Amino acid sequence: MIASAISPTAAAVVALVIFFIVLVARGQPDRREPPHLTPRVPLVGHALGILCYGVPYYAKIAHQTSAPIFTLDLLVNRLYVVNSARMVAAVQKSHKIIAFDPFLTAAANRMAGINGPGLRLLQETQAGGKGVNQEVLHAMIPTMLGSGLDQMNRTMLRKLGPLLDDMIKDAPKTLDLHQWCQRTITTASSEAIWGSKNPFRSEKVREDFWYFESHLSILLAKIFPSVLARKAYLARETVVKAMLEFAKSGGYDDEACSELAIARRNTQVKAGASDHDIARLETALNIGVLSNTVPSTFWTLFDIYSRPQLLQQVRSEIEENAVVVDPMTNVHSIDLGAIRGSCPIFVSAFQESLRVHSNGAPTRMVYEDVVLDGSYLLKAGSVLQMSAPSINSEQRHWGQQAADYNPLHFQKDAADVSANKPRASSFMSFGASPNICPGRHFAAAEILSVAAMLLMRVDMIPVKGYWWTPRLNAWAIAASMTPPIEEYPVKIVPRKEVQGIEWDFVVSGKKDRFELITG
Structure with missing residues (x-):
């Protein structure tokens, strides 16, 4: 009724007024800024492109300029998109001015549902907060190395063994490969972090977590989430409640609880965070732990199994260098330490899967006007993103066939120990320094x-x-490795060469870390 009372002329006038208000609010482009790319649809074109295609949209339009960074107008704000490793290094040099912290605060608020005093506690100091988000991150780092990492690896491997045995014992059978990866990684990872009182032992918690994870975009919009995104909102609250019960039942006091979980909680308690807000922030931690590991596992298996020659090479390498046979029992054990140090093709193939399938865009806020690389003005209040699909496939660093999967890309050149150094800033799959995935x-x-x-x-x-290459879920915004959006059924057939053999995991060697290239 109201709409019918507005004449077409009046509607056009209102639209024009809104258009000019937005233009004035945006301000005029500055010639010193990175080149502005013009959208096909005026005003809203870039916003629509990002909504439809996600991060790959940046690579689709990057051909419009040869510049290593460009500007997109998104209604009332500017977005700077870095598509060159050279410019990544320049961003890293200005990390105090071009910072990640505001997005930690936004995630705590929109993803985890933390508000009021709890949010101000976490908020970056530059914005008047107490900076506890950064304190939590710093507390995590040592727990993911040394004894803390060893403990998590041991727990994870103990859980993985029976899960893999169960998958194989009644084969041949058909299963959805991505769904199997999701279930297996969720079980083993959560057990390694939370210990014997792991809240993810509940099937409902697991199911609600993945529903929440796959509908994050609705919650991040924060438009009456308890009403307009009610199912995702309630799914998140299921996980929050489970994390709260975990704490109340003494989960953090359990000897199997990881150093990571304990350090994060202790940091928040010391800062004065409430139990409810801690449960919410740890709900967000589970997103970070699981959202990328699941699709990364899927793509690693996909890339190796789909290439018969590579499959044979990797199998031979593992058999020769990383399988330990007990002469008394004939138990065959895969040695994780030997994979680290003696399976270069396997580890390289894994990193190549991360490079080729990465869909991430490490994001930063520009705190004050800054000239980047002595060439480009970035204005305060703007957002900057580094496009992993573009940077990970830059021909200058990865060769003419940069878009193709090459399992040997990450093998070290024994004659030149510095051979991989130029590639560090051209590999965004673990983020960009100083905010590398811990x-x-x-x-x-x-x-x-x-x-x-x-x-x-x-x-x-x-x-x-x-x-076949499955259709991808571009809406999975928490994952920098894009998962498939469709089922991927495969038939699991036991290898005749190893039938009847009992298998296990062991960890040998002093090294607790993989030598991974990071941006």
């Missing part, structure tokens, strides 16, 4: 352990008869 060594250990055991024990045959 859990990368644990994730690598888990993914390679799962892959090694499956590669040695089973063949995988896609039900279609060939390995």
Whole structure:
């Protein structure tokens, strides 16, 4: 009724007024800024492109300029997009001015649901907060190395063994590979972090967590989430409640609880955070732990199994260098330490999967006007993103076939120990310094352990008869490795060469970390 009372002329006038208000609010482009790319649809074109395509939209339009950084107008704000490793290094040099902290605060608020005093406690000091988010991150780092990492790896491997045995014991059978990866990684990872009182032992918590994770975009919009995103909102609250019960039941006092979980909680308690807000922030931690490890496992298996020659090479490498046979029992054990140090093709193939399938965009806020690389003015209050799909495939660093999967890309050149150094800032899959993923060594250990055991024990045959590239879930905004949006059924067939053999995991050697390239 109201709409019918407004004439077309009046509607057009209102639209024009709104258009000019937005133009004035945006201000005029500054010639010193990175080149502005013009959208096909005026005013809203770039916003629509990002909504439809996600981060790959940046690579789709990057051909419009040869500049290593460009500007997109998004209604009332500017977005600077870095698509060159050279410019990544320049951003890193200005990390105090171009910072990640505001997005930690936004995640605590919009993703985890922390508000009021609890949010001000976490908020960055530059914005008047207490900076506890950064304190929590700093507390995490030592727990993901040394004894803390060893403890998590041991727990993870103890859990993985039976899960893999169960998957294989009644084969041949058909299963959805991505769903299996999700269930297995969720179980093993959460057990390694939370210990014997792990809240993810509950099937409802697991299901609600993944529903919450896959509908984050609705919650992040924060438009009456308890009403307009009610199912996702309630799913998150299920996980929050489970984390709160975990704390109340003495979960943090359990000897199997990880140093990581304890350090995060102690830091928040010392700062004065409430139990409810701690439960919310740890709900967000689970997103960070699981959202990328699951699709990374899927793509590592996909890339190796779909290439027969590589599959044979990796199997031979693991068998020769990382399988320990007990002469008394004939138990075959895969040695995680040996994979770290003696399986270069396998580890390189894994990192290549991360490079090729990465869909991330490390994000920063520009606190004050700054000239980047002596060439480009970035204005205060703008957002900057580093496009992993573009940077990870830059031909200058990865060769003419940069877009193709090459399992040997990450092998070291024995004659030149510095051969990989130029590639560090051209590999965004673990983020960009100084905000590198602190859990990368644990994730690598888990993914390679799962892959090694499956590669040695089973063949995988896609039900279609060939390995096809699945449709991708561009809406999975928490994952920098894009997961498939469709089922991927494969037939699991035990290898005749190893039938009847009992398998296990062991960890030898002093090194607790993989030598991974980071940006």
